[in-house]
Amino acid sequence: MxxxxxxxxxxxxxxxxxxxxxxxxxxxxxxxxxxxxxxxxxxxxxxxxxxxxxxxxxxxxxxxxxxxxxxxxxxxxxxxxxxxxxxxxxxxxxxxxxxxxxxxxxxxxxxxxxxxxxxxxxxxxxxxxxxxxxxxxxxxxxxxxGSFASNALGWAWSLKSGRTVQLPYPGAHCDPVHEADLAEAAFAVLTDPALGGRAYHLTGPHSLTFATQLAVLGGVLGAPVPFESVTAEQWKSAVEGYIPGPYADALLDYWAASDGLPVEITDAVERLTGHPARSFETWAEDHADAFRA
Structure with missing residues (x-):
């Protein structure tokens, strides 16, 4: 009717x-x-x-x-x-x-x-x-x-207190991705139906070692960021009470597996947002105050 x-x-x-x-x-x-x-x-x-x-x-x-x-x-x-x-x-x-x-x-x-x-x-x-x-x-x-660039904030206390950063695997690689890129990627798939219903592996633009990330931070802050290599056992002891044992073990295994080995970098951020993924240097500039005393 x-x-x-x-x-x-x-x-x-x-x-x-x-x-x-x-x-x-x-x-x-x-x-x-x-x-x-x-x-x-x-x-x-x-x-x-x-x-x-x-x-x-x-x-x-x-x-x-x-x-x-x-x-x-x-x-x-x-x-x-x-x-x-x-x-x-x-x-x-x-x-x-x-x-x-x-x-x-x-x-x-x-x-x-x-x-x-x-x-x-x-x-x-x-x-x-x-x-x-x-x-x-x-x-x-x-x-x-992959790896959130904001994981680097875990070094902020050492930098602000003038202490040396301890790294069990300075040469371990990761793919630090800026949280702003993740937010833009989420916005894209939520607002464009053509992009939904898929899986996206999101990374930053470069595979970087922890040592390289600290060097980038030093460049942004205007002073070198010292670090020292420690054993896995020393690092785990230092984070006891902050990182649960099984999680700490899993992190150590992951870092060991990527020690000296670059990780896969994708263009998913650019495909979703229309611009290249932000660099770790950009992230460091955006968060520099978090590392200053």
Missing amino acids: SRTPGQQQEQQQEQEQEPAMSILVTGARGAVARGLVSLLAARGIPHRLASREPDTPDAVHCDLTDPSTFPGALAGVRSVFLYAEAAAVGAFVKEAVTAGVEHVVLLSSSSVLGPGAADSPLSASHLAVEEALLASPLRTTLLRP
Whole structure:
């Protein structure tokens, strides 16, 4: 039965009154999430920031380990930018489907591509979330960054206190990627349907050793950054209480495997953002104050 002009106008008014379907951005305290929210806000795209802390300003409560927080956070949501927390991922997927979510963009890790990923503390959680999403009816896009350039902030305390940085594998390579590039990549796949539903291995533009990264930092800061080689056992002892033993062991194994061996560099950042990946030097310039006393 055809609708009368009056009925058509009434339906149009109802549709106009319905709230716009938004994007839920989890991980309010993360640099990637904050960068993504800034991009969405700048373009007037409806979004909702989510935090595991219930009193976070301008954020809805969504603790990825607590399913009771999922319904409120997901109400009216079309797409989700999701951090890889596996504790309650089954319940999250179920609630997302019930809420009518269509697309999930997962911030995963390129560590899932390595051998033994399911058993490694570096990758097990990411892999479990990937598998849960891929087994669901949700359209899933996987962002698999390599090494975050922000890992270098782990050296900030030593630099600010005038202490020598201790490195168990100074010649270990990684592919430091700027968090701004990750935020832009997430924005691209969330806003361009043609880019979704795939997996992307995201890296910085260069494979750099830890020693080279410290040299770059020194150049930006205007003073050499000294380091000393230590044994794996010495480093593990120094980080005890800060990095859990199994995770420390996994990091040491990863660094040992890439000692003197450049890692794979991809052009995924440029394909998604339209510009080359930012260099580690750019990241260091953007974060120089974090290393100054």
